[in-house]
Amino acid sequence: MQDLSLHILDIVENSLSAGAHRVEIRIEEDLKADWMTLEIVDDGAGMDEGMMQKILDPFFTTKTTRRVGLGLPFLAEACRESNGEMTLQSSPGKGTTVKAAFQHSHIDRKPLGKIGDTLIAILAGHPELDLRYEHRKDGADFILDTREIRAALGHVPLNAPPIISALRTQILSALSELGI
């Protein structure tokens, strides 16, 4: 993947395939400590011990359309390349947490990329998903929670074109304020 925002989109698609109704994405950029951490938490089906041992094998997949499962191995590699590591926590019926850590200043750390476009892609493609996004960067933060958005919209769907267009403008503006 070209950047981390595409990895995040890919992992969230995994969460949705696992039947998640709520996904939380947490990003923390600590420039002083020189770390960037990414956490994706879902309430999907979760994995048992057997699947956890195979999940980083690029030739293991739960999909039937192909014979490789590259998303998690690619993300693990992206962490290793920038002196970090990826860890997984999961149990059947309790969801999965993917934690990825990167040395912030490492020359091989992939850029975050267009995270705003990733958020919009998730909201537009899966308007029923409960999504919370928290991004902290050196004391400032941006939080998006679809529960608040739905409370404001009532029964109007989140992916109605004028709504998603307005959300896109607002999200990009808020991220820009954070220097992202």
Place this chain on the structure above:
Amino acid sequence: MPRLNLEDLKKIKDSVEDSMRLREGGFRARVNVHMGTCGIASGARNILTAVMDEIAKRETKDVVMVTSGCAGLCNREPMVTVEILGSSPVKYVDVTPEKMREIFAEHVVGGKVVEKYALSRGSEATF
């Protein structure tokens, strides 16, 4: 701290509610952007943005955009499936944002399949 402006969203919500009441119900066309790992890695997100832009620009009310997983032909991603109510779905391959805009204008709006970009015409209508 930057936050979303929920008041602005509430104002837009009122105008969307009006147009929802006017629409006769149901969508005429569905555009499915495939978002497996292969699709995401090869640019599916930009295709999604192009579709949203076209829907917003044309103020189209009867087209729905959806996403799905890997379609199984990873080396031809990004792929998009266009389904017009009553017609067979058409799979487009090696899609770029520019091709997507062409497909939107000619097929989604105009009803004419863009054969030079299409892989196949299937029989498994889904709505």
